[in-house]
Each structure stands twice: as structure tokens, then as C-alpha cells.
Amino acid sequence: MNRIVLITGASSGYGKATAKAFADCGDTVIMTARNIDKLEKAKNEAGGALAISMDVTNPADWEKVVKTVTEKYGRLDILVNNAGGGVTIKEVSEFSIEEIDETIKLNLNSVIYGCRAFADLMKKQKSGTIINISSVCARQCWPTWSVYAAAKAGVLNFSKGMYLEMQPHNVRVTCVVPSSASTGFQSACGIGETTDKLLPEDIAETILYIANLPGRAVVEDVTVWGIDKEVNPL
Numbered sequence: 073m074n075r076i077v078l079i080t081g082a083s084s085g086y087g088k089a090t091a092k093a094f095a096d097c098g099d100t101v102i103m104t105a106r107n108i109d110k111l112e113k114a115k116n117e118a119g120g121a122l123a124i125s126m127d128v129t130n131p132a133d134w135e136k137v138v139k140t141v142t143e144k145y146g147r148l149d150i151l152v153n154n155a156g157g158g159v160t161i162k163e164v165s166e167f168s169i170e171e172i173d174e175t176i177k178l179n180l181n182s183v184i185y186g187c188r189a190f191a192d193l194m195k196k197q198k199s200g201t202i203i204n205i206s207s208v209c210a211r212q213c214w215p216t217w218s219v220y221a222a223a224k225a226g227v228l229n230f231s232k233g234m235y236l237e238m239q240p241h242n243v244r245v246t247c248v249v250p251s252s253a254s255t256g257f258q259s260a261c262g263i264g265e266t267t268d269k270l271l272p273e274d275i276a277e278t279i280l281y282i283a284n285l286p287g288r289a290v291v292e293d294v295t296v297w298g299i300d301k302e303v304n305p306l
Contacts, residue, residue: 075099082103090279103122176219194243198243203246227247254271
């Protein structure tokens, strides 16, 4: 297909699996993450075309990525705002102000920064697909996940508003709402890794399906659960 695809948080988990899925389709995949050594290894394993070290919470880094993509490829067909993390998972009263701010910046602000950065390019192209990755925490409630859930709920509703802004320019904006999978996420936020039936490749296939739809079709949002998950809503 040879679409130009940019994926954040691509050094592992959903991002790396998604990079491989697009690369296997013949697309040119730009992969970003903070750790350049880990990212380069992931790029080689996934078949990506370019690895860029960036901090998605830094607007200046987004501007640099836009410049690189524009100068090297002249367009961006698909943006996958995947980067995120739990930062810390605990009761709200135990959070420091810095931890709250970091959680919101990483999981919500970064998505807004990314959409803002590439909106003008996609408007000019009169084409493009933006896929923002949220979490089932946006729709379900668990104790100690409140701050993270607030950020991910923001991603879901931001995506709906962003779509309405981009729709007149023939640009699609979609939100994918995944359940937990064994990606290293839980270990990174200090709660211990879980064993889940849902795999990163399942989320990658969902993202690829959305991107491969004809331009006349838009997925507003989609929730993907592992078959082993039980949810007892309030």
C-alpha cells in the first residue's frame, strides 16, 4: 500500500505490534519512543522504516517530528497516538501533584499535541486517518485507577470532537479502547504483570482494520476485550 504511517510508543506492546502489521502490508512505518536503543531494535524486528526518539509530552518534539516527516515524505497518511502509561496506580489521596500532572500529560495531553501537530498537514492533503488509543478504564471503574481513567476518558471524548473538526477535510479520527494485554504496562507502573488472553497483535489487527476501511467509512470508536475478562459495572 505504501502509506506513510507514524506510531508513537512503538518500542513495545501495542505500538510495536501495530508497526509490524502496517509494515507487513507494505506501508512505510515511522516509529517513535523515548528510548532510542530499544526503539531501533523494535524497528528492525517490526520492519519499520524510520526510528525517531521523542517525548510525546513535549510539544517541541512534535514540531520536530512534523518537520522530519514533511521534509522526508511530504505527507502523513496515518497517525496512531499509542504512547501512554500508568505512571503510578494508587488511591487519589496518595498521588503527588507531580504524579497527577505526569499521568495526564502522558495519557491525554500527548494525544492532543499529536493531533494538533499533524492536523494542518492532513487538512491540506484532504485525507488522513488518526487513531487514538484509549483504555477500557475510560468506560469502567476500578479503585486506584481513577487518575489514569480520567485521562483515558479524555482521549475518548477528545477523539469524537476532533473527528467533527476534521470531517469536513475528509480526515477520519477514531478511538480504540483496548482491554489489558501482557505488554509490560502493569510492570512499568509497579503493580505486577498480568497474564491476559488478549495479545498486542489483536489490537494491532483492530487498528489495521480501521485504517484499511474505504475512505467513505469511519469507525467512531471500538472496544476490544480479552475473552477472559469479567466486568461487573457499578
